[in-house]
Amino acid sequence: MESVVLSVGIDIGTSTTQLILSRLTIQNKASFFSVPNIVIAKKEMIYQSDIIFTPLSQGYQIDYAAIARFVGQQYMLAGVSKQSIGVGAIMITGETARKENADRVVQTLSQDAGDFVVTTAGPDLEGILAAKGSGAGKVSLERKVPIINLDIGGGTTNLAALDGDQVLDTACFDIGGRLIKVDPMTLQISYIAPKIQQLIHQLNLNLFEGTILRSTEPLNPILDVFVQVLENSIGIGERTRFFDLLVTNHCFTRRDTDRIRSISFSGGVADCMMQSENRQPFVYGDIGLLLGKRLRHSKIYRYKQVVTPQETIRATVVGAGSYSITVSGSTIAYTPDALPVRNVPMIKLTIEPMNGNALGLADQIKSGLEIFRTHGELTNVALYIVGLKSPSFNQLQHCAREIVSGAHALLDQNLPLIVITEEDIAKALGHSLFYNLPQNYSYICIDRINANHGDYIDIGTPVPHTTVLPVSVKTLLFSN
Amino acid sequence: MEKETHQSSQVLSDISEINLREQLLVPNSHHLDGYMKMKSFTPARLGLWRCGPRYKTQSILRFRADHAAAQDSVFSYVDPDLIKAMQFIAIQTRCRSKDEYLTRPDLGRRFSTEYAEKIKKHITHPPKIQLVVGDGLSSAAIVANIKDVIPSIKQGLNHYGLDCTQHIFVKYCRVGVMDQIGEMTDADVVCMLIGERPGLATAQSMSAYIAYRPTMGMPEMRRTVVSNIHAQGIPPVEAGAYISELLYKMLRYKKSGLDLKAVENTD
Incomplete structure (x- = not known):
């Protein structure tokens, strides 16, 4: 049993848009004598597009036609048809996510770009996908050490702390290479981002849009703050008073991230860090090179172990293309008519080890569902159940009955019942649900999914020649 | 510490x-x-x-x-009370003791006519699916898992519109017994749940050997195997659900073992 699936990753960022294609090989890793264990065994990037400027029309709208043209062109150049794209993800990041037609653009594009292309957004997810796409996740997995990746782009720095496959924490700061733009010819400052204007004001600096920089020196206090905040963010040094100003949504929430020793950099500025220090500092029309140089000499290199990434400027798009899709467990149960499922929120329900019969689960589900009721109507919600570690048959029956009784509100509206578990139990649980549900009722029961309360999930139709479903879990865990 | x-x-x-x-x-x-x-x-x-x-x-x-x-x-035996509670049809191979069972695998693969009569008395029509439970090399595995696996298989079969009743228990059991049972009962599919040779990690691991219309002397490649069924391995209820799907597929394709894999891959 082996299946090859083409995956697309599209990153529509503040300043640039890019696309990659990767080939995912899905294989049964178990021996002939065991229950199948189907996993994504190989991920190979087979095509990367040029990096284009994100096309905008009238400044406040994304030019959908131009993006669609770009995607079509890239498919042609890569020699693939839209029909051959099995899975993928579209990521809309930074400023672009706030354009008034952003939602519509990604929704339409996800329908147009391939079979099961999901939409993703949010600084936390961006950091996670960049960390995975840069190769930091692989390093962590291979060396069995936790790692923090700092994806330093034009507008923001997205941090993600990973331990192998597991996401420990995320953070985001308004630190980036294009927060100040400088004309490389005239050396005149053409743009200063609002937050940086505040910073300049607080630092009492004499810098404005229009100032001509005769040397790079006037920028030093700003760069110092940037570097210091980034050092602080991973636990180096006393927190500067500007730390809170530069936080986008939140810094790391776990204290022990300070102890993580392995650090990697990705994003455009990571690219700048590796370039010769003798280049004209404003050759890119921004402060990316200067920031890169500063970071190269920062305390991060002295106190931490810096790992060289595989991908820098493409980390996010590679993350979207290769790491946003996983597969479910191999022994699962569902009715085909319930698929695919897009953007369904999950509520997490924990069955404590002492409560084998899952008493109270129905009530937990009922109250969990109420949060999602608007104007008396429910939209579908997936029930994510953890703690079903090798239950007895009777315990499983209790659990299935609790679920069906708790999900009454969903059943009333004839919404497919979606149950997701962490432990390998979905086929048995699915059969029990089937037994307890009304006849011919649509349901999905899949396992081996790691998720958190409030995450969103997409579930696709089966990967050809396998028994698994492609799944994308979109975490919003760390946002407020 | x-x-x-x-x-x-x-x-x-x-x-x-x-x-x-x-x-x-x-x-x-x-x-x-x-x-x-x-x-x-x-x-x-x-x-x-x-x-x-x-x-x-x-x-x-x-x-x-x-x-x-x-x-x-x-060296221990499956508790007779469990065999009774599960309403198994209890039979025994030609082995007369654990020592003989261990030293004479050939005797563990066949049973005498006396037990053939007992089976015939209970199972009068050729079943679609015949479940057989064998102590094998670990009675502990049967005691630990059987009460969860069998109902899970039955619930799974219900999902496919199938069922199985009248399970046979074999004392001093080796896998090959299922072939003789298959020939005798004329069952379409025989599924044997048997205790695996215990190791130091667990003594409770069970396997399922399943074959479409098994016959004595048939090649081993006709058996489909699900191993490592125990609480720390494949959870018994999940294994039961998976086995039910295998049984359904074997009835549908009229094949098992490597032949079944082959049709699945081309399907």
Whole structure:
């Protein structure tokens, strides 16, 4: 049993848009004598597009036609048809996510770009996908050490702390290479981002849009703050008073991230860090090179172990293309008519080890569902159940009955019942649900999914020649 | 090692109650988290530490306890009350003792006419699916898993509009018995649940051997196997659900073992 699936990753960022294609090989890793264990065994990037400027029309709208043209062109150049794209993800990041037609653009594009292309957004997810796409996740997995990746782009720095496959924490700061733009010819400052204007004001600096920089020196206090905040963010040094100003949504929430020793950099500025220090500092029309140089000499290199990434400027798009899709467990149960499922929120329900019969689960589900009721109507919600570690048959029956009784509100509206578990139990649980549900009722029961309360999930139709479903879990865990 | 001192301060009635994956005997390890993480990936006995060139007493005792459990599971019998409670049709192979069972595998693959009559009396029509439970090399595996596996198989079969009734229990059982049962009952599919040879990691592991219309002397490649069924491996209820799907597929394709794999791959 082996299946090859083409995956697309599209990153529509503040300043640039890019696309990659990767080939995912899905294989049964178990021996002939065991229950199948189907996993994504190989991920190979087979095509990367040029990096284009994100096309905008009238400044406040994304030019959908131009993006669609770009995607079509890239498919042609890569020699693939839209029909051959099995899975993928579209990521809309930074400023672009706030354009008034952003939602519509990604929704339409996800329908147009391939079979099961999901939409993703949010600084936390961006950091996670960049960390995975840069190769930091692989390093962590291979060396069995936790790692923090700092994806330093034009507008923001997205941090993600990973331990192998597991996401420990995320953070985001308004630190980036294009927060100040400088004309490389005239050396005149053409743009200063609002937050940086505040910073300049607080630092009492004499810098404005229009100032001509005769040397790079006037920028030093700003760069110092940037570097210091980034050092602080991973636990180096006393927190500067500007730390809170530069936080986008939140810094790391776990204290022990300070102890993580392995650090990697990705994003455009990571690219700048590796370039010769003798280049004209404003050759890119921004402060990316200067920031890169500063970071190269920062305390991060002295106190931490810096790992060289595989991908820098493409980390996010590679993350979207290769790491946003996983597969479910191999022994699962569902009715085909319930698929695919897009953007369904999950509520997490924990069955404590002492409560084998899952008493109270129905009530937990009922109250969990109420949060999602608007104007008396429910939209579908997936029930994510953890703690079903090798239950007895009777315990499983209790659990299935609790679920069906708790999900009454969903059943009333004839919404497919979606149950997701962490432990390998979905086929048995699915059969029990089937037994307890009304006849011919649509349901999905899949396992081996790691998720958190409030995450969103997409579930696709089966990967050809396998028994698994492609799944994308979109975490919003760390946002407020 | 706070945990260890805690343990030594009270009486431990059974040393095998300690979860080896959570116990590290290395004192003052440099990288406790890393060590524990490594241990979580394997049932192997890592981090036992030593006294001079030898194991510590605790490690030796545990090793002997686990070895004894493995031996016990081979030499013990499935409780007759369980066999009765599950309403199995109980038969026995040509072996007359555990010693004979261990030394004469050939006798463990056949049963005498006396038991053939007993089966015929209970199973009068050729069943679609015949379940057979065998003690095999671990009675403990049957005791631990059978009450969860069989109802799960039945619930799964219900999902496919199928059922099975009248299960046979075989004492001194080897896998080959299922072929004789298949020929005798004229069942379409025979599924044997049998105790696996125990190891030091677990004595409770069970396998399912399933074949479409098995016949005596048929090639082994016609059997589909699901192994490693126990609480720490494939959970028994999940294994039961998976087995029910295999049974359904075998009836649909009229094939098992490698032949079934082949049609599945082309399907």
